[in-house]
Amino acid sequence: xxxxxxxxxxxxxxxxxxxxxxxxxxxxxxxxxxxxxxxxxxxxxxxxxxxxxxxxxxxxxxxxxxxxxxxxxxxxxxxxxxxxxxxxxxxxxxxxxxxxxxxxxxxxxxxxxxxxxxxxxxxxxxxxxxxxxxxxxxxxxxxxxxxxxxxxxxxxxxxxxxxxxxxxxxxxxxxxxxxxxxxxxxxxxxxxxxxxxxxxxxxxxxxxxxxxxxxxxxxxxxxxxxxxxxxxxxxxxxxxxxxxxxxxxxxxxxxxxxxxxxxxxxxxxxxxxxxxxxxxxxxxxxxxxxxxxxxxxxxxxxxxxxxxxxxxxxxxx
Amino acid sequence: xxxxxxxxxxxxxxxxxxxxxxxxxxxxxxxxxxxxxxxxxxxxxxxxxxxxxxxxxxxxxxxxxxxxxxxxxxxxxxxxxxxxxxxxxxxxxxxxxxxxxxxxxxxxxxxxxxxxxxxxxxxxxxxxxxxxxxxxxxxxxxxxxxxxxxxxxxxxxxxxxxxxxxxxxxxxxxxxxxxxxxxxxxxxxxxxxxxxxxxxxxxxxxxxxxxxxxxxxxxxxxxxxxxxxxxxxxxxxxxxxxxxxxxxxxxxxxxxxxxxxxxxxxxxxxxxxxxxxxxxxxxxxxxxxxxxxxxxxxxxxxxxxxxxxxxxxxxxxxxxxxxxxxxxxxxxxxxxxxxxxxxxxxxxxxxxxxxxxxx
Numbered sequence: 001x002x003x004x005x006x007x008x009x010x011x012x013x014x015x016x017x018x019x020x021x022x023x024x025x026x027x028x029x030x031x032x033x034x035x036x037x038x039x040x041x042x043x044x045x046x047x048x049x050x051x052x053x054x055x056x057x058x059x060x061x062x063x064x065x066x067x068x069x070x071x072x073x074x075x076x077x078x079x080x081x082x083x084x085x086x087x088x089x090x091x092x093x094x095x096x097x098x099x100x101x102x103x104x105x106x107x108x109x110x111x112x113x114x115x116x117x118x119x120x121x122x123x124x125x126x127x128x129x130x131x132x133x134x135x136x137x138x139x140x141x142x143x144x145x146x147x148x149x150x151x152x153x154x155x156x157x158x159x160x161x162x163x164x165x166x167x168x169x170x171x172x173x174x175x176x177x178x179x180x181x182x183x184x185x186x187x188x189x190x191x192x193x194x195x196x197x198x199x200x201x202x203x204x205x206x207x208x209x210x211x212x213x214x215x216x217x218x219x220x221x222x223x224x225x226x227x228x229x230x231x232x233x234x235x236x237x238x239x240x241x242x243x244x245x246x247x248x249x250x251x252x253x254x255x256x257x258x259x260x261x262x263x264x265x266x267x268x269x270x271x272x273x274x275x276x277x278x279x280x281x282x283x284x285x286x287x288x289x290x291x292x293x294x295x296x297x298x299x300x301x302x303x304x305x306x307x308x309x310x311x312x313x314x315x316x317x
Numbered sequence: 318x319x320x321x322x323x324x325x326x327x328x329x330x331x332x333x334x335x336x337x338x339x340x341x342x343x344x345x346x347x348x349x350x351x352x353x354x355x356x357x358x359x360x361x362x363x364x365x366x367x368x369x370x371x372x373x374x375x376x377x378x379x380x381x382x383x384x385x386x387x388x389x390x391x392x393x394x395x396x397x398x399x400x401x402x403x404x405x406x407x408x409x410x411x412x413x414x415x416x417x418x419x420x421x422x423x424x425x426x427x428x429x430x431x432x433x434x435x436x437x438x439x440x441x442x443x444x445x446x447x448x449x450x451x452x453x454x455x456x457x458x459x460x461x462x463x464x465x466x467x468x469x470x471x472x473x474x475x476x477x478x479x480x481x482x483x484x485x486x487x488x489x490x491x492x493x494x495x496x497x498x499x500x501x502x503x504x505x506x507x508x509x510x511x512x513x514x515x516x517x518x519x520x521x522x523x524x525x526x527x528x529x530x531x532x533x534x535x536x537x538x539x540x541x542x543x544x545x546x547x548x549x550x551x552x553x554x555x556x557x558x559x560x561x562x563x564x565x566x567x568x569x570x571x572x573x574x575x576x577x578x579x580x581x582x583x584x585x586x587x588x589x590x591x592x593x594x595x596x597x598x599x600x601x602x603x604x605x606x607x608x609x610x611x612x613x614x615x616x617x618x619x620x621x622x623x624x625x626x627x628x629x630x631x632x633x634x635x636x637x638x639x640x641x642x643x644x645x646x647x648x649x650x651x652x653x654x655x656x657x658x659x660x661x662x663x664x665x666x667x668x669x670x671x672x673x674x675x676x
Contacts, residue, residue, distance in 0.1 A: 208404035211371050216418035216469075217392035226417075230408040 062292075069095055069285035076282045095286040103283065107290050109262075110269040114294070116179055117254065117265055118247040121186035122240050128187065129194030130236065134224045136195070137202040138210055148199070154192040162188075163256055170257065181257040189253070190243050201235035202228060237305040245295050266291045319395075319472035319505050321345040321368065325377030326387075328363050328529075337363045339529040340377065345522075348503045350496065351534075352520035354510055356552070360529035361509045362477055368507060369398050369475050381472055397466035398475040402482065403458050405450040405465075411437075412446040415464045429468075436467040439498065456487050463495070467502070474499070474506040480515065492519060513553050517541070525549050543664075547671040550594045550664055556623060556639045558594045561608075562668060565589045570665075573608030577658060583665060583675035591674070592666040597623060599662035600640040602648075607657030610638055615647050622647035629653050 067081040070091040075084070084090060100108045135141070136148050166185060167176065175181045205228065213223045229236070251267040258265060260272060270287045322345070328338040338360040345351045353361040366372040368379055370391035378387045386394045397418075406414050413420075415436060416429040437443045440460040450458055459479060466474055479495070480488045496519045499506050510516055516523045517537040524534040525548070533545040544550035550558045563570045569578040570591055577593070584591065609629035614637075616623040621644045625637040640656050648654050665674040 206402065206404060208400045208402055209406065211369075211391075212398065212400060212404040212465075213406075213417075214371070215369055215391045215396065215398050216465075217421045218417075222421060227406055231406075 065285050066289055067091075068282060069289050071095075071282060073282045095282050096290075099283050099286045099290065105260075105264065105269050105272060107266065107269060107287055110264050110266045111290065113258075113263055114248060114265040114267075117182050117186075117258070118244055120179075120183045121190075121247045122244045124183055125187040125190040125194050125243060126236060126240055129191055129198050129239075130229065130232070131224070132191075132195045133198035133202050134220075134228055136199045137205075138223075138228075139220065148195075151192055152196050155196065159189050159253070163252075167256060176257060177259055177261070177263060179258070179263060182254060185253050185257055186243075186247050186250070190246070194239055194243070197239050198232065198235055201232055205231055234305065237302070241298060241302050241305055245298060248294055248298075319382040320347050320380075321351075321473055321505060321507065322380040322383075323364070323368075323377070324380060326364070326367055326374055326379050327376035328360070328367055328372055329375045335529070336375070337529050338367065338526075341526075341529075341531055343524055343531065343534055345505060345507065348505055350499050350506045350508065350519060350521045352508045352510060352516040352523045353526060354513055354516035354523055354552075355526035355532075357511055358528075359526040361511075361526050363529075364526070365398075365475050365477055365507055365509045368394075368473070369396055370394050394473075395471050396473045396475055397469040397471040398477065399462045399466050399479045401478040403450075403462040403479075405458060405461055407450055410447050410449060411442060411453070411461050411464075414450065414461055415468050418465070418469050432468045432470075433464075436464040439467065440464050455483055456491065459483060459491065463498075467498075470504075472505065474504050474508075476506065476508045478510055479508075480510070481512075488515075495519065514555060517553065523553075525552060527552075543673075543676075544594075545673050547592055547594070547666045550666065554596055556597050557636075558596050558664070559600065559638050559640075560636075560666075561593045561595075562590055563593050565591055572657060573606070573655065575606045575657060577663065578660075579663075579665065580675065587667055587674065588669075590668050592668050592671070593658075594664035594666065595658040595662065597639040598641040599659045600638075600656040601659055602640070602642060602654050603657045605655055607655040608638075610640065610654050610656055612648055612650055612652050612654065613637060615650055617644060617647060620644050624648060624654070626654075 064081045067084055068076055070093065071081065071084050072090065072092055072094075075090060100106060132151075136144060166188075170176045170181045170184075209227065209231075210223060213227055218226070249267065251271055254265045254268050255271070258268065260268060264272075266287075270284070270291055273284045273287055321343075323341045323343045326338060326341045327336050329336040341360075341364055343351070353364055355361050363372055367374050368381075370386070370389060370393075374387050378385055380386065381394060381396070406417065409417065412430075412433050415433045419429045419432065433446070434443070437446055440463060442457065442460055442464055445453060445457060445461075450461065453461065459482070462479065466476075476495075480491055483491060492515060508519060517540070520537060522534060523537055523540050525532040525540070527548050533540060533549045535543070540549065540553050544553060544558075547560060551560060561572070563572055565571075565584055565587070566576050568581075569576045570584075570593055571577075572593070610624070610626040611629040612624045612626040614625040616625065622642050624640050624642055624647070626640075627637060638656075640654075642648065642654075666672060667674055
């Protein structure tokens with residue numbers, strides 16, 4: 001068979017030092033390259049300064065919010081939040097205690113409501129959209145492209161257009177103010193983008209894999225469930241993050257279809273504080289910060305999917 | 318264990334006037350290794366995909382084991398396919414990849430494990446069974462794709478250029494392995510390639526396609542010695558056969574300054590010109606008679622040397638004349654040599670139709 005001939009090593013007095021020299025030079029060149037690469041990658045001090053300044057500028061309001069949320073109401077009314085930094089012992093967690101449990105509209109309950117809204121409102125559209133995207137990508141049926149264009153065209157229709165008809169419809173069904181109303185609304189509003197992102201991702205999957213599954217005897221459902229879903233994890237994850245954050249931060253849909261009361265979500269609760277507690281803004285800051293905790297956690301723990309998700313569908317991810 | 322029959326199978330893509338596969342007629346015997354070969358776009362992959370059930374058949378029939386499968390879905394045909402890019406399931410381990418079809422078929426776990434391990438042993442994949450495809454080299458992935466087909470124990474293996482993603486050395490090795498594996502398993506195999514060396518070395522029979530039309534289906538030896546038309550003559554063999562258009566003369570055809578004798582009965586029906594084909598190894602250097610060749614390039618391969626040249630005094634065309642010469646005393650670049658075909662080793666074709674004349 002094909003055996004490559006290995007030449008027998010013959011000691012050559014000239015060759016050895018030359019080899020050493022080359023090796024040495026190679027090593028130096030390697031180090032040089034690293035240094036050059038390091039310089040190219042390292043920004044100048046001016047850039048660092050500007051970036052740092054921008055970060056501080058952007059963060060100041062949030063830091064102010066955080067500090068104020070730990071301050072005594074009277075102190076918060078009398079002086080700026082930065083004065084508290086000089087006297088950290090004056091900080092208190094009373095605001096949080098009041099907002100979370102002992103206030104008129106406890107945030108703890110709203111936090112649970114927000115979760116109850118956001119989790120199904122993320123899972124339902126993803127499941128449906130994944131099925132739809134599979135059909136749009138891998139199945140042949142008349143009018144396929146037309147349906148897809150129609151669906152994607154819905155992206156340009158503002159959600160607000162649908163609020164009144166939906167409100168009436170849900171009213172007739174008697175589900176206004178219940179969680180299922182928000183789930184349905186969010187599922188519908190998120191659907192066009194979900195189908196669009198997932199279909200674009202699936203169409204980059206190698207066709208041969210689907211054909212191979214077909215020959216292996218897999219039905220459409222098996223192909224979808226065992227192959228396409230696992231292979232689409234990046235797109236599914238990135239859409240899930242988008243949808244979750246969007247639902248969590250949404251005020252409008254929640255206000256209309258859930259409103260105030262027992263099923264009130266965090267954003268609605270917060271907006272209510274803004275109206276009724278114009279005097280007690282120390283409570284408002286605490287509530288605002290609690291609302292931010294979840295998006296912050298999601299973002300920090302999943303930002304690598306975030307970045308991938310922004311480009312997924314555009315270019316093979 | 319099955320026979321395969323293409324019965325006038327035709328595939329016409331919507332929007333095309335010309336069928337991509339035109340009335341293909343091939344009978345493949347049980348356990349045979351048939352290679353479909355041809356230039357790109359000749360319909361060889363389409364033919365294979367028609368057999369797999371991945372392409373619609375617009376006319377004619379396809380039979381596996383005398384059963385008409387023309388309208389059956391791929392899973393009901395009991396065929397296994399190896400794809401050019403392997404099409405492994407990226408999120409499954411090698412063992413799961415190989416066992417996937419059996420799992421769908423509802424075969425019991427122990428049995429799946431046994432068959433996967435058996436195939437892995439044949440293919441030297443045992444150490445890699447728990448790995449994901451991305452942790453494998455190209456050659457190992459190729460073997461997994463083979464393994465996936467083997468565990469199925471199907472009636473027919475279909476292979477669509479399975480070696481084209483391997484490097485040259487590995488391709489030669491794997492070529493032999495696949496051929497011997499197929500002989501051992503005795504499963505009818507249809508193999509698609511564009512590489513005529515692969516076709517000649519692997520197949521029991523070779524089918525040459527061009528523009529969707531079957532040109533010839535024969536054993537490699539027969540294909541080489543007895544091409545049915547000019548296309549097959551030029552396609553099969555490396556380096557390619559020399560094709561000359563020569564005038565008919567008294568007692569034969571004129572070749573350079575001599576006459577190559579051809580039986581009158583062969584020439585009977587044609588006009589006064591004829592296409593004469595000679596393989597490079599059938600051209601011999603011959604002192605002063607024959608065709609004078611101006612040598613442009615000498616390729617020394619050790620045992621042999623090939624000279625590439627053009628007829629002295631003419632413009633060198635796109636297709637050089639190639640002759641095999643003694644590797645120890647090759648002529649020099651720029652020399653002029655005279656060549657003439659060895660007797661009984663020429664192929665004659667009609668200029669108009671390109672069909673073979675005589676035997």
